[in-house]
Amino acid sequence: MTEQLATTAVAPGAGLAPAQTAPRRRRGRLWLRVLRRPAGALAAGWILLVAAGAVLADQVAPYGPLAQDLPASYALPSGEHLLGADQLGRDILSRILHGGQVTLAAVAQAVVVFVLVGLLVGLVAGYRGGLVDRIVMRACDIALAIPLVVTLLVVLAIFSRNETAAMVTFGLLASAGLVRIVRAATLAVRRDEYVLAAEVAGLRPAQVVLRHVLPRVLPPVIVQASLLACSALLVESGLNYLALGVQPPTPSWGGLVADASAAIANQPWMLVPSGGIIVATALAFGVLGDVVRDVSADRSATGPASWRRLRTPVVRREATPETTAGEVALELRGLRVLHGDTALVDGVDLVVAPGEVVGVVGESGCGKTLTLSALLRLLPPGLRMSAARLRVGGRDALALTDRGMRALRGSAVAFVPQEPVAGLDPAFTVRAQLRELVRHHDGGSRQEVDRRVRELLDHVRLPDPERVLASHPHELSGGMAQRVAIARALAGRPQVLLADEPTTALDVTVQAEILQLLRDLRDSDGLAIVIVTHDWGVVAELCDRAVVMYAGGVVEQGDVVALFEQPRHPYTRALMEANPAEAGFRRRLRSIPGQVPPADARPAGCAFAERCERRRPDCSSGAIPLVELDERRVRCLHPVGPAAVPLPPLQEEVVDVAAR
Template sequence: MSTSDTAAPEARVPAWRRLAKDPQAVAAFAVLFVIFTLGLLAPLVTGHGPNESDLSAVNAPVGSPGHPLGADESGRDILARLLHSARTAAVSALIGTGVALAIGVTAGLVGGYFGRRVRFATEWLFNLVMTFPGVLLLIVLMPLTGGDYRATMLIFGVLLAPGLYRIVRNLVLGVKHELYVDAARVAGLGDARILRRHVLSVVRGPVIIAAAFMLGSSIAVQSGLAFLGVGSLEIPSFGAMISSGFRNLYIAPAQFLWPSLALGLTTASFVLLGNALRDALEGTGPKPLKIGSGQRVAVAPEDGDGEGALLEVRGLAIAYPAPNGSLKTVVEDVSLTVEKGQVLGLVGESGSGKTQTAFATLGVLPAEAVVTGGSIRFEGRELVGLDDHALSRLRGKEIAYIPQEPMSNLDPSYRVGAQLVEGVRAALPVSAREARQRVLALLERVGIADPKRCFDSYPHQISGGMAQRVLIAGAVASRPKLLIADEPTTALDVTVQAEILDLLRDLQSELGMAVLLVTHNFGVVADLCDRIAVMREGAIVESGDVRDVFREPRHPYTRMLLDSILDGSAVREDRPAAERSLT
């Protein structure tokens, strides 16, 4: 392994440490902790009940015996009512925000990740909910809820859900195009696991700040309804206390001050803490590149026996919608065959359609792509028309994938080892401990000098060459029958490229895998491949044995590509440098 495969580890400060150093977070948390802890301990802090009246203490001033904050117009102890109101506020916040999170986040993940029909259905439903007048609806439904603020907050949580749904849906629409999400799908992970581990972890920052606002909003709405006198008069609440203090403002102004101050501090602290949490959880990690998500439109497959071939593509055609509404074909009538244990090089310039062909085989074409014709058979089984659930039984197990951009295909939120273990357990029926041992052995096999350190590192702490070795280890962990390698050495320097090619050659021979190598580099083809297929403008113009094609290319395009390779002997036989001119 070359020195370029090593990278000095960078300190990754845990979120809780960043929070502990943030004065805003510490102050907000301290205020909330004091308020709600005192509310929880209300019966121990004060000897009065929230509705206990003492006619001799009506409008008692601050500092009165037995009433440190005074008493209200009914002789009720203000401190006791404040502490019990904090309990009411906490329950209101938890119910309203909890319902909104459960509905909004779940629907946002589903609506953003899955197809247009699901998105249309969820958007229609939440648009309908948004047409309801919120506070007015809560007042109208008060007879139905019986004045119970908990039932009212449950309904309010449903009314809050559309705003959270839109936030999550928009975030998911962006993150589902990330390369590491495609890599997880190719590794055979199911949609539920991808959403839980790779999508939810990325959108959590905005969700947390939205939840912080919702906590404050829930408390404010419950207090507002209580201020208007809507609901049970027996429930202590900041709003009810503010209403009482407002009526008595000119007689005892302090009665209005205490609940207003408590309500303002509580809602403001939630917002400040939410901002601090968002900053801490988002961090400053590297941002991955993007690529289209993997959804395919199924068509009726063409007939083909596929006998004797591991992978057989016949007449494949892929198109994309054009601005005028028509379909623009990018891959047309592509046919190729990969035998068991064979290495096929799919060669062409950028835009020739070779990556589209590979993505169609994996079932991870962009959502707008349309497979307009053809057949893709793996061991005789038709892949065109299979849904993601069926394809996930093959991806990562029978068919593996090595991407072009190694750093972008590793989730920056998780350690390298955790991602590899997850892929191994999705592909093989092994325990977490067995998967860990298998991953460490594979990391050593692919030439990583310190597998344990690499296992415990985050993606930004390893080099590009090491990241490519990690992805190769993950790809071959299940001993796949077909390995699709998409420009596996393009992003690496020349020395590391040679090492990666040697590694791929050794693993292919050792495991007996068939390999579909997507590349533009004829040197890589000559080094690794048994057969070659040359693509131009979405079609295969020539295919055959590598030696035959290199020796006697038949198509003018193939000859042009081969002629463009610098030939050292031709340079030495040319005229001296002083007599040559560059054209």
């Protein structure tokens, strides 16, 4: 158990699904794939034929809709009347074509209202969440409880048989069901990493929704719209059958069925074309919906793996921090991340100069990712953050509104995820995704945008850029995808790059290439980089300084060379000794006994004391100060090596950002 724990703490790639193994998806535009299926092609073809016949009825119908030919009364199909004639000798085919104008227009009205309301309200509820979502859901409950037929009859009575009013009401009431579906789909998509990546890149909510959420929720909307069209057709025909809508002699499909029913004793044939057109068209709408559902189920079966969900926090804290000498790209002082009253992260400081790389190391659950998320002011729902200071690229990130923070993300500070493929939208090519960001940050003509996209790919040294640009994320290897993710991050020319284990999902050779790339970016662009890693090898290769975290706090931080030469905190030393690279032939990997205490059960005093071979009774008696020890900071009463000098305490005052 303890062996296993030590390995988990430091092994590169532990517990991670390599991005390259993401299953390949069959691709193609949705409508093309629908048309490739015989049932889809047949249904779509029939609907198009019927719609075209209705629109062009004046041109293609052999007779006028009201033209009578009494000698042909009740005529069966013939060369003169292809579908026969009714009791007044009116051509049934012509009346079906003209009646289609009324019926299909009514169906279209209902579908348009249904889709517009369902899509807009569902997207807003799912994306915004919170109070908006709750209000929308209650309104849907009410709408779904209203009896449809009774309401339509009331509307027809109030608006003197106005069919448009009835169909708009029908679409509106039915849209409550679509709102729920779109909301659920939006909630699911919001958890996908590429949507998060778009948010982190600083895109506006409307851009994120239109570009990355809408395409995902569209298939269920098309399915529901088809099914609604089917219902609307039956409802409209029913109303006209009862003569509650358009009045005779104006033809409508429901009215034709009513005529045929009245004449059934004289000529049963009349019911075949008039009922048949309704049945066939309703069937076509239903089949089309089914095919779209099948096809889109194939598409979404292999969606990207969900990553940690990050959201905007609500609380900030201000303080009188110690001053920082020299130029600073990123300055974080006294960070706390709270879950209710429990501090998940407590008192973390992080100062990074331009061109400096800082590694954040520690076992799982020590607070590394939450610290990174807090730097972006993006935390999982339910968590709050406070800090004495957060300055990014010279700007006070704690004083910024949500809109200001969005502008900061992607421009001053950018993020590289652990699983690069999951951070890219599977529906778009690399070119489209890079263009989107370049357009967002720089604007310019298409040629200028394309030039910048090529520059970015050259900057991250992607071989065969044209092929990469034309590829979808699943067609890229892990290394290529990580270079694309870095190119995306660089699109806004950030001063600070945050990376959450950017090499753990990659094989060793590719890891080395990505580390080299990050080193070069630090040197060429003067990027300040904060990298979360479990791998001391990455720290040694890339970082200038390291911050060692344990149980939500910093236990040691300082220059990497000095740290490797002489770790001063017993935890740092134990973590280094548990590094798989330290194990050799016939040499067992050392492990740290016990495990990191959960945030709500941290012991008094030093959180590491229970697992520490140097513990003394005073380790568990009170708060342990962070002390200065030969140019590094250590939170330990009995450090490895010479004794320490305490640092002055940080004074803080609490300010609620949300209240500003």
